[in-house]
Amino acid sequence: DTAVSQTPKYLVTQMGNDKSIKCEQNLGHDTMYWYKQDSKKFLKIMFSYNNKELIINETVPNRFSPKSPDKAHLNLHINSLELGDSAVYFCASSLDRGRRRLEELSDTQYFGPGTRLTVL
Amino acid sequence: AQSVAQPEDQVNVAEGNPLTVKCTYSVSGNPYLFWYVQYPNRGLQFLLKYITGDNLVKGSYGFEAEFNKSQTSFHLKKPSALVSDSALYFCAVRDGPASGGSYIPTFGRGTSLIVHP
Numbered sequence: 158d159t160a161v162s163q164t165p166k167y168l169v170t171q172m173g174n175d176k177s178i179k180c181e182q183n184l185g186h187d188t189m190y191w192y193k194q195d196s197k198k199f200l201k202i203m204f205s206y207n208n209k210e211l212i213i214n215e216t217v218p219n220r221f222s223p224k225s226p227d228k229a230h231l232n233l234h235i236n237s238l239e240l241g242d243s244a245v246y247f248c249a250s251s252l253d254r255g256r257r258r259l260e261e262l263s264d265t266q267y268f269g270p271g272t273r274l275t276v277l
Numbered sequence: 278a279q280s281v282a283q284p285e286d287q288v289n290v291a292e293g294n295p296l297t298v299k300c301t302y303s304v305s306g307n308p309y310l311f312w313y314v315q316y317p318n319r320g321l322q323f324l325l326k327y328i329t330g331d332n333l334v335k336g337s338y339g340f341e342a343e344f345n346k347s348q349t350s351f352h353l354k355k356p357s358a359l360v361s362d363s364a365l366y367f368c369a370v371r372d373g374p375a376s377g378g379s380y381i382p383t384f385g386r387g388t389s390l391i392v393h394p
């Protein structure tokens with residue numbers, strides 16, 4: 158009955174490979190996010206979707222492509238993995254029902270346990 | 278552009294003593310402010326937030342924070358620290374509505390709180 162779940166928990170792969178990380182929330186929230194936390198614990202938002210629509214798309218290489226098949230899922234696909242992609246990736250969700258404009262988002266975000274990606 | 282600073286990488290406090298983790302911010306208009314805690318190998322957990330209203334915000338696990346507009350600060354406090362409070366604490370800020378800002382949440386670098394028995 159985990160609220161925000163991510164799979165896999167750990168991902169070790171070679172440079173140049175393509176990989177996906179899955180995220181699911183069972184909280185009935187409308188908004189989902191992807192964050193990257195680097196080795197120095199610096200946390201930066203990458204993407205956000207509200208009800209399957211992209212509302213935040215930060216300066217992230219286009220090798221990263223989020224996909225939201227429904228509002229309970231937000232997956233992250235990464236092409237041509239590079240060493241610098243090694244990090245912990247966190248998924249999060251917030252209720253923010255019907256808030257399609259970024260400035261309206263204000264509800265509490267609930268984070269998943271993280272996926273530690275290591276690129277060799 | 279909005280920014281947030283956590284000036285201390287680490288805070289050490291003895292169990293039972295009061296603790297303060299500092300956060301200052303810069304935004305275009307009125308801020309939305311958040312505190313999160315991260316335990317080792319875990320995701321972030323929400324502690325409290327300031328959107329509007331009372332400047333003193335009470336949150337989870339006995340934590341509270343005071344929004345001080347003149348000092349642009351939102352320091353996290355707890356009257357009596359527990360060893361189990363030892364974790365990494367993140368302050369986050371974003372511009373409030375109609376401020377003309379980016380509205381993308383910005384996180385501080387994190388402050389490691391160590392509570393000694």
